Amino acid sequence: MATVARIGPDDHGRPMSLDEFLAGDYEEGHQYELIDGELYVTPLPDPSQNIWDSWLFYKMYAYSVEHPAVISYVTNKARVFVPGRAGITIPEPDLAAYRNFPLDRPFREIRWQNVSPLVVGEIVSQDDPNKDWIRNVELYLQVPSIKEYWVIDARADPGHPTLTVHRRHGKQWRVLETAPGETYTTKLLPGFKLHLDLHR
Numbered sequence: 001m002a003t004v005a006r007i008g009p010d011d012h013g014r015p016m017s018l019d020e021f022l023a024g025d026y027e028e029g030h031q032y033e034l035i036d037g038e039l040y041v042t043p044l045p046d047p048s049q050n051i052w053d054s055w056l057f058y059k060m061y062a063y064s065v066e067h068p069a070v071i072s073y074v075t076n077k078a079r080v081f082v083p084g085r086a087g088i089t090i091p092e093p094d095l096a097a098y099r100n101f102p103l104d105r106p107f108r109e110i111r112w113q114n115v116s117p118l119v120v121g122e123i124v125s126q127d128d129p130n131k132d133w134i135r136n137v138e139l140y141l142q143v144p145s146i147k148e149y150w151v152i153d154a155r156a157d158p159g160h161p162t163l164t165v166h167r168r169h170g171k172q173w174r175v176l177e178t179a180p181g182e183t184y185t186t187k188l189l190p191g192f193k194l195h196l197d198l199h200r
Contacts, residue, residue, distance in 0.1 A: 006025045006026065006027050007024045007025060007026050007027065007032070007039070008026070008027035008030065008041075009027070009030055009041045009043075011039050011041065012039060012040065012041040013038050013039065013040075014038060014039045015037055015038055015039075015087075016034060016037065016038065016039050017037075017088070018034065018088045018090075021034045021039070021088070021090075029043065029044055030042065030043055030044060031043070031044060031092065033090060033091050033092050034087075034088050034089065034090045035087075035089050035090075035091065035135070035139075036085055036086055036087040036088075036089055037086065037087020037088050037089075038087065040131075042125055042127060042128050042131060043125075043127050045123065045125070045126075046126060048126075048154060048158040049123050049124075049125065049126060049154065050123075051158075051198070052123045052152050052154050052161055052198075053076065053094050053095075053123045055198060056094070056095050056121055056123070056150075056152060057074065057076045057094075057095055059194060060074045060095060060097050060119075060121075061074045063189065063191075063192050064097070066191075067189070067190070067191060067192075070099065070189060070190065071097045071098065071099060071118070071119075071189070072098055072099060072100060072101045072103060073097070073098040073101030073103065074095070074096070074097045074098070075095075075096055076093075076094055076095055076096075077092070078092065078093060078096035078112065078117065078120075079091075079092055079112040080092070080093060080096065080112070080116065080117060080120065080139075080140075080143060080146075081112060081113050081116070082139050082140075082142050082143055083142060083143070084142055085139075085142070089139060090112075091135075091136060091139055091140075093117075093120040093121060093122055093136075093140075094121055094122050094123050095119070095120060095121035095122075095150070096117040096119075096120050096121075097117055097118055097119040097120075098115060098116075098117050098118060099118045101115055102114075102115065116143055116144075116145035116146070117143075117145060117146060118145060118146065118147055118148075118188070119146070119147065119148045119149075119150065119188070119189075120140055120146055120148075120149050120150070121149070121150035121151070121152065122136060122149075122150070122151055122152070123152050123153075123154065124151060124152065124153040124154070124155055126155060129153075129155070132151055133151065136149065137149065137166060137173065140166070141166075141168075141171075141172070141173060146168070147167070147168045147188055148165055148166065148167050148168065148186065148188060149165070149166040149173070150163060150164070150165050150166075151163070151164040151165075151166070157180070159198065160180035160181065160196070161180060161196060162177065162178065162179060162180060162196070163177070163178040163184055163194070163196055164176070164177055164178075165177075165178070165184065165186070167186075178194075178196060179196070180196050180197075181195075181196055181197055182195075182196055183195045183196070184196070
C-alpha cells in the first residue's frame, strides 16, 4: 500500500486544486496558503511576531464583545476566498473581523467560501515581508467586503511597532500611518481605539 508523502516547505509553488489543498497532510511548523492555484508556504511566526498577533486578536475580540452589531465574529484562523484570480486564492490573515457572520446557522453548515470579513490584519513576517506589504495589499483589495487592511510591522523594534492601514477608497486603497505609541481610530468601528502599546 502506497504511503502519501506529507506536504512541507519544499512543496512551495506546487500547483494544487482546492480539494487537494483541503485534504493535504501538512508538516507542522509552517503556514500553508493557496495563492493563484499554487501552494504558498511560510514559517510560523516567531515569538516577537506572535506577541503582536495575539495582542491584535484580543483587542478586536474585546471590541466585538462590547459591539456585536458592528463585529459579530473575530478569528485568527480564517480563510479568505479572493474572487477574480486566475487560480483558487485563499490567503489566511492573522486577523479577520466579520460584521454579519452567520452564527445563527448550524455551525457545520458554515463555510469560509460563504463568508467574507470587514477588516483583516497581518503582522509583518520576518521571513517574507513582501507577502504582507505587496502580495496581500493586492489580494485584499479584490475582496469587496474588506474595508480596511491593517499591517503591523515590528521588525525594526519588536516592542514598538508601526501600524499601516489600507482603507478602501473607491477602487483603491488610501494609506494611513500610525506611529509607535499613538492611537488609531476609525469610523468603521465606532468607539474602537487601538493604542500601539502592548501595555495599554
